Amino acid sequence: MLKIKRVPTVVSNYQKDENGEDPNRSFGGCGRNCLKNCCIQEAKLPLYAFKRLTKVGGKEELLLHACKDTPVPFLDSLLLGEWEDRVQRGLFRYDVTACETKVIPGEYGFIAQLNEGRHLKKRPTEFRVDKVLQPFEENKFNFTKVGQEEVLFQFEASEDGEVQFFPNAPIDIDNSPNFVAINVSPIEYGHVLLIPRIFECLPQRMDCESLLLALHMAAEAGNQYFRLGYNSLGAFATINHLHFQAYYLAMPFPIEKAPTKKLATFNGGVKTSKLLNYPVRGLVFEGGDTLEDLSSIVSDACICLQNNNIPYNILIAACGRQVFLLPQCYAEKQALGEVNGELLDTQVNPAVWEISGHMVLKRKKDYDEASEANAWRLLAEVSLSEERFEEVNALIFEAITSGEIDINTQCLDQVDAITSSTHSDHAKMADSQECVVLQ
Amino acid sequence: MELGSCVKENSFNDHYSVYAREALDELPHNFTITDPSIPGHPIIFASLGFLNMTGYTRKEVVGNSGAMFQGPGTCRRAVMEIREAIREERKTQVVLLNYRKDGTPFWMLFHMSPVFTEHYGGVVHFVAVQVPLQKKMDYCEDGSRLQQDYVFGYCRKEVCLDSVLGLGRLCPMDQHDDVRDLESEEPCEASDDEKRSAVTAMDNIFSVLTHYSESTGRLVCRKRCSMPDVGLLSTSLIISLGRIKQSFVLTNPHLFDMPIVYASDAFLKLTGYASNEVLGCNCRFLGGKNTDTSTLYLIRESIKTEQPCTVRILNYRKDKSSFWNILHISPVRDASGKVAYFVGVQIEEDHKNGDRPGLSPERRQLSVVGVVKVAVRSLSMTAGSSKS
Numbered sequence: 001m002l003k004i005k006r007v008p009t010v011v012s013n014y015q016k017d018e019n020g021e022d023p024n025r026s027f028g029g030c031g032r033n034c035l036k037n038c039c040i041q042e043a044k045l046p047l048y049a050f051k052r053l054t055k056v057g058g059k060e061e062l063l064l065h066a067c068k069d070t071p072v073p074f075l076d077s078l079l080l081g082e083w084e085d086r087v088q089r090g091l092f093r094y095d096v097t098a099c100e101t102k103v104i105p106g107e108y109g110f111i112a113q114l115n116e117g118r119h120l121k122k123r124p125t126e127f128r129v130d131k132v133l134q135p136f137e138e139n140k141f142n143f144t145k146v147g148q149e150e151v152l153f154q155f156e157a158s159e160d161g162e163v164q165f166f167p168n169a170p171i172d173i174d175n176s177p178n179f180v181a182i183n184v185s186p187i188e189y190g191h192v193l194l195i196p197r198i199f200e201c202l203p204q205r206m207d208c209e210s211l212l213l214a215l216h217m218a219a220e221a222g223n224q225y226f227r228l229g230y231n232s233l234g235a236f237a238t239i240n241h242l243h244f245q246a247y248y249l250a251m252p253f254p255i256e257k258a259p260t261k262k263l264a265t266f267n268g269g270v271k272t273s274k275l276l277n278y279p280v281r282g283l284v285f286e287g288g289d290t291l292e293d294l295s296s297i298v299s300d301a302c303i304c305l306q307n308n309n310i311p312y313n314i315l316i317a318a319c320g321r322q323v324f325l326l327p328q329c330y331a332e333k334q335a336l337g338e339v340n341g342e343l344l345d346t347q348v349n350p351a352v353w354e355i356s357g358h359m360v361l362k363r364k365k366d367y368d369e370a371s372e373a374n375a376w377r378l379l380a381e382v383s384l385s386e387e388r389f390e391e392v393n394a395l396i397f398e399a400i401t402s403g404e405i406d407i408n409t410q411c412l413d414q415v416d417a418i419t420s421s422t423h424s425d426h427a428k429m430a431d432s433q434e435c436v437v438l439q
Numbered sequence: 440m441e442l443g444s445c446v447k448e449n450s451f452n453d454h455y456s457v458y459a460r461e462a463l464d465e466l467p468h469n470f471t472i473t474d475p476s477i478p479g480h481p482i483i484f485a486s487l488g489f490l491n492m493t494g495y496t497r498k499e500v501v502g503n504s505g506a507m508f509q510g511p512g513t514c515r516r517a518v519m520e521i522r523e524a525i526r527e528e529r530k531t532q533v534v535l536l537n538y539r540k541d542g543t544p545f546w547m548l549f550h551m552s553p554v555f556t557e558h559y560g561g562v563v564h565f566v567a568v569q570v571p572l573q574k575k576m577d578y579c580e581d582g583s584r585l586q587q588d589y590v591f592g593y594c595r596k597e598v599c600l601d602s603v604l605g606l607g608r609l610c611p612m613d614q615h616d617d618v619r620d621l622e623s624e625e626p627c628e629a630s631d632d633e634k635r636s637a638v639t640a641m642d643n644i645f646s647v648l649t650h651y652s653e654s655t656g657r658l659v660c661r662k663r664c665s666m667p668d669v670g671l672l673s674t675s676l677i678i679s680l681g682r683i684k685q686s687f688v689l690t691n692p693h694l695f696d697m698p699i700v701y702a703s704d705a706f707l708k709l710t711g712y713a714s715n716e717v718l719g720c721n722c723r724f725l726g727g728k729n730t731d732t733s734t735l736y737l738i739r740e741s742i743k744t745e746q747p748c749t750v751r752i753l754n755y756r757k758d759k760s761s762f763w764n765i766l767h768i769s770p771v772r773d774a775s776g777k778v779a780y781f782v783g784v785q786i787e788e789d790h791k792n793g794d795r796p797g798l799s800p801e802r803r804q805l806s807v808v809g810v811v812k813v814a815v816r817s818l819s820m821t822a823g824s825s826k827s
Contacts, residue, residue: 074798080809081802084769088747088805097772097812103820111820165797189813225817250679250817252519259516287511318515 002130002335006349007119008238010093011183011193012146033148035198040171043148045179046082047169048075049158050220073222074163079180080248082152083190086182091149093117096186104359106372108254111358114367118185118360119347129234129331132306136203142241143181143195151181152192155217163220173199178213183245187353187360191247194228202242204233206302206314212295214244218320219291225250227317229352232302234311235328236351244316245352254357255324256317260284266400268293274393275324279379280355281389282326283396291320297400298323304399310392313352326355327392330382343378350382447483447502450474454563454659459651460484466647468640469547470568471505472554475525475674478681478704479504483564492571494540505567508537512544521551526675527821528553528562528663532637534572534629546572548629550637553674554648557658560667562674564659566648568640570633670694672701675821679814685807687784688722689771692742696721700780709785711757722783725764727755738768745770745778747808749801751788763788767804771812773819782811 014034033039086092094117101113128134136142154177158164171177176197183191194217196202196210214228228246231237260273263283270288275281283301288294298314305312305327315324330350333339346366348354359375361367366374384392451460451472463484469492472484485500493500493508500507509518517533524531530552538544547569554564629637645661652659670691672680680689686705690697698719707714710725717724726735734752741748747769754764765786773779784804798806 076810077798077803077806080813081798081804081806084805084809084812085802088769095772097816098776100776101774101816101820167797167799189816190809225813248813248817250813251820252523257516257519286515322515 001128002332003126003128004331004334005124005126006238007123007347008125008127009118009183010185011239012141012143012150012181013091013093013184014145014147014150015141035144035146035148035151039148040173043171044168045148045151045171046078046153047156047164047166048078048153048220049156049164049166050075050216051161051163052157052216073220074165075217075220076223076226078153078165079192079221079226080190083182083192086149086152089149091182091184092186093184096189096191100367102370103251104370104372104375108257108357108372108375109252110254110370110372110375111249111251112367112370112375113187113358113360114364115187115360116362116364118187119362127238127331129311129335130309132232132234132309132311133205134203134233134240136201136240138201141239142201143179143193143198143239143243144201144241146181150184151179153180154178155180155194155213157216176200180217186247187358188247188249190226191245194244194246196242196244204231204237204240204242205306206230206232206299208296208299210242210244211299211302212291214316215291215295215320215323217244217246218316222319223248224317224319227253227315227356229316229356230314231351232306232311232313234309234331235313236331236349249358253315253317254278255280255282255315255355256322264397266293266297268297270294270297272297272400279376280326280328280383281386282324282355283393284322284324286318286322288321294321294323298325300400301325301396304396305392308392308395313355315352315356324356325396326352326382327384327389328355328382329384329388333381339381343381346378348378350378355379355382446477447474447481450477450483450564454655454657455648455651456654458654459647462647462651463644466640466643468568468643469571470566470640470644471500473505473565473567475562475565475678476681480525480678480681489569492539492545492569493537499540510536510538510542510544512536513538517549521549524551525553525565525678526673526818528674532629532634537569548572548633548637550634550641552641552645552661554645554659555661555663557660557664559671560663560665561671566641566644568637568644570629570637570640572629572633670698670700673818676814676818677701679818680811683807683810685784685803686786687782687807687811688717689780689782689811690722691780692778697742697781706785709756709762709787710754716757725754727753727759727761729753729761730755738766741768742770742781749804754785765800765804767801767808769808769812771808771815773815774817775819779815779819780811782808784808 033043099113099115101111104110104112154169154171156178176199179195179198181193181195183193194214196213214230218226218228226246226248228244230244233240255275255278258278259276261276262271262273264272266272268288268290270293271286273284275284285294285298302312302314302325310327311329311331312325312327317324328350330339334344347362348359353360359370361370464487466486467488468486469488470486471482471489473480474483481502481504482500485497490497490500513536517535520531520533532548532550534546535549536544536546550568550570552566553562554566555561556563648659680701680703683703684705685703686709687703688699688706689701691700698721699717702714702717707717730753734750737748737750747767749765749767752764752766753761755761765788767784769782770778771780771782784807786800786804
């Protein structure tokens with residue numbers, strides 16, 4: 001069994017030392033506004049109901065609904081307003097805007113932040129890193145243990161297809177509500193956790209519906225600087241309760257600027273490319289006629305990775321129209337003692353944000369000496385080797401294409417061909433609606 | 440709307456005079472001029488050539504953001520580069536896929552340059568020259584590339600045609616693993632000729648702009664000709680703040696007497712002042728004879744201790760009429776982690792229900808604080824960037 005020791009991030013004020021007593025237990029019916037039966041019946045939380053867009057590919061909608069720099073859309077205002085309220089109520093462990101941050105000079109513009117307070121006050125804990133799928137454990141910290149004041153709002157699909165907002169909605173536990181809660185150790189302003197169907201206590205495991213929910217959240221925020229991320233177990237997720245993270249950073253992430261090479265277009269027009277000239281090898285999925293198309297393809301890829309026990313990270317960018325998928329092996333290397341000591345000393349855990357180019361540094365020395373070369377060196381350790389990446393790609397493409405209907409075997413062969421050979425093949429079919437187009 | 444179009448005309452005329460329009464119209468180039476200080480960073484001038492190229496009328500274009508020409512096939516990275524250039528107040532040149540009014544896409548070389556004022560060293564406008572690259576390649580509806588016969592030996596025009604006619608066929612990408620595939624979204628390089636023609640166009644436009652700016656006494660130049668004034672907000676921050684519809688001001692505690700350095704349109708509307716009447720002034724001009732001094736004390740305390748506060752204060756408009764202002768004040772830190780500004784968000788009491796049903800006025804105040812904090816923090820990070 002492979003394990004690493006690391007200081008877990010405190011995401012909630014109700015999260016105590018894993019090894020110590022869980023204080024939540026000692027409260028009974030408790031008057032503390034928790035999410036347990038004792039308090040939840042009476043509870044009210046804002047509810048934002050989003051519109052299920054069936055078609056988002058059109059020019060109009062792309063511009064007007066999603067990515068145009070329009071005046072702060074509603075979800076943006078709601079999230080920022082609620083978050084600032086929690087700032088002023090003193091729920092965070094530190095003021096993240098008081099943490100120094102800078103763009104590291106260089107071609108890519110890696111972003112460094114000095115955050116000396118994020119990891120204090122916790123003992124290192126052992127994490128098993130060789131199993132991407134692990135069952136939910138009721139007795140460990142999970143998000144049903146946070147206090148109501150840490151929850152910002154409920155985020156649901158609208159019943160009648162229109163955006164709706166209820167400032168004080170009851171919590172319908174039977175209807176599996178999705179919660180958006182603060183992360184009390186924020187990496188940047190607006191750092192929240194999206195917890196799909198919180199009361200179902202799902203383990204950290206990707207599924208199509210949850211990914212779609214995350215894409216919807218990105219689309220509804222309508223702000224390209226609001227991105228969501230996901231870390232699988234073994235890729236620096238510390239809490240085995242299904243969740244995405246998100247925050248605001250009004251800068252392009254280096255990964256978003258990296259050139260790509262197109263590999264294929266799948267059903268629904270989802271374009272798949274691979275990253276070039278970036279320290280971490282990864283795939284980029286973008287476009288598609290609907291968010292469903294994108295979420296279905298990407299979740300197929302994720303499910304393939306987790307079923308094959310390959311840890312990965314996901315970044316959702318461009319208002320939910322672009323997803324980066326990065327298989328990684330850093331924790332495994334770390335557990336096997338293959339990571340060089342200098343890198344380990346920085347205690348940087350390369351999760352989705354670090355991989356995307358936002359480096360949160362714990363030591364002043366590392367911050368002062370931050371350079372593109374240093375960032376690159378760390379991320380290069382995270383990446384799969386070229387050979388392994390191509391193997392993993394082949395698995396992913398097989399998973400995606402076997403999930404697609406009406407694909408003939410010739411097409412599948414082509415897919416294998418492209419992932420295993422350098423000269424690309426070309427597939428063209430008469431009924432292009434259902435075709436995998438390769439180049 | 441009327442007021443809006445007036446602002447856009449003034450933005451042009453005040454700097455270059457009305458006569459500059461005629462001179463610019465005589466230029467054969469395709470270009471637009473935008474003003475980052477107006478909310479939405481709208482186009483304030485579009486050349487005849489540009490209108491011909493895109494199929495829009497001047498009325499349809501002026502007042503809109505350049506994003507109106509982008510579509511599903513527009514390369515995200517190219518747009519990102521333009522945004523970064525605006526943020527860093529530098530020129531840039533990218534190949535971009537834009538869309539005409541009839542929805543057809545076209546590739547062009549986008550060459551943008553900031554226009555600096557000689558007075559305070561800031562950016563007043565951006566000029567964007569667009570050189571169409573239609574000669575080399577044809578493109579499908581979705582922006583994917585079709586090769587010309589002479590390049591790859593066979594033609595797939597009929598496939599493209601189907602696509603344009605809406606038969607729903609995907610456009611096959613070519614199978615050649617050539618260098619240009621590395622940038623499938625940015626497939627064609629502009630030729631040296633086209634690059635030169637963009638630069639020439641920019642030269643010609645700037646010679647008109649600088650010439651006519653002499654006549655208005657508000658000299659502009661192509662390179663930053665003086666150090667920006669202390670306390671001057673960056674273009675990108677102004678653009679970001681311009682998106683916020685609520686009434687708020689930003690004050691700078693590091694300048695003498697803590698003057699207003701930004702006032703939103705809604706603030707100007709609420710108080711009846713013009714922007715140049717409030718910028719540089721301390722907020723105390725909003726007070727009057729019945730303004731409670733103990734409230735002013737609370738405000739001063741909150742500023743001194745760098746803590747947020749909400750007060751109810753009697754304020755006066757320019758026309759001397761008074762209103763109860765629910766004022767929320769919060770410190771705003773920049774990327775260094777230090778307090779760089781204070782934001783003051785105003786809500787007129789009994790006038791609380793705005794255009795956003797559902798979100799309480801207090802929450803909307805806090806969301807303004809959130810948006811401002813994100814913008815100030817992120818947009819002050821670029822100082823160390825090596826690109827220039």
